[in-house]
Amino acid sequence: MIFDPTTCCACAAVQELQGEAPLTLSGEGLWAGVLSSGQCVLECPGSQSAAGSSGDFLLGFGTFTLRPVTPCHLLCVRLTGLAVQQFLAGLPQPRFADGASCPSAAELLARVCGAGNADDAASAAAPYTLLCALVHGDEESRRLSPLVARAVEAIRDNYMALYGVEELSAQLGVSKCHLVRVFSSEMGMPPGRFLTSVRIEAAKLLLAEREYSLEMIAGLCGFSGANYLCRVFKRETGLSPAAWRETAAHKAVVQKLPARNNEIYV
Structure with a gap:
């Protein structure tokens, strides 16, 4: 195989935050998720807290805690692989990014989670497709006029x-x-x-x-x-x-x- 997307990027875990209970995430790779409702604060040792609201997407690594400000829902996946390592090299700290910079994030995330144990080519490539869509999320949030x-x-x-x-x-x-x-x-x-x-x-x-x-x-x-x-x-x-x-x-x-x-x- 000339290109194996699972070597570049694969889904290693799925986590869900729902309600008001905080969730701590850790592990190798990138945590990518969509905050579909509510407001949440991302707390990471040694870094300034970051706030997220409905529609924002999560970019996290290392160990950090998501603490709801209001009842909220967030679905996220942990991505690993060679392309993920390069992505993380340009991500200074875990953060929430403006959902407008990646309007397809929710659909792509659903595709990754829905792939499950499917072994078809489209399912194998889903995590890599999501990572590519998030490429602008490691930039500072755009300041819209x-x-x-x-x-x-x-x-x-x-x-x-x-x-x-x-x-x-x-x-x-x-x-x-x-x-x-x-x-x-x-x-x-x-x-x-x-x-x-x-x-x-x-x-x-x-x-x-x-x-x-x-x-x-x-x-x-x-x-x-x-x-x-x-x-x-x-x-x-x-x-x-x-x-x-x-x-x-x-x-x-x-x-x-x-x-x-x-x-x-x-």
Whole structure:
């Protein structure tokens, strides 16, 4: 085999933090995880404490403790291998990173955890794919301009009812062209695509619940109808909603909740 992803990066352990009890992590390699709800503080001997909130992802090594500030949920994996060693060489201390720098982290983490003992090529490569996606997480958190930070917050808070970039730019008091230019520069994607990605993540969560029809999911996630949801979902994920639902049924993994999750389930 020319390239063996398990030599570069493999999943050695899975841990879950849920509720208010602290969790201490240790062991060789990199702990990578997603804080899907709540707020948490990372405490590491000899280092300054780091705070994380819903949507952030964890990058940790050595021995450290996660101490919930509010009831929270965090799912993480310990990655080991040659590529992990190189990754850790550039990570000065355990920390939480801005989830916006890796919007696919929750999905990739679920893929790693769901792979289990599967021996197919895609499952073997899942940890390495996750590590590659986290490559920018070892940098200092990006400082978004006030405009982009407001745009991101508005999308996450109102993705169900937001008609599009025109409405968003009007809410923010700027022209559509200016918003697209600044947002794309800082986020690496235009605001319309970011809105779509947030809606797709919300749809995935609802697809995991059998009682929700495609038409209902479309309405709850801001799509105009079930047919449009199917087209966009297939384009973005490579799977139809029905096929993704069947795959997700075999994975008991809690993924990152988008903002306003309480309203989704009303």
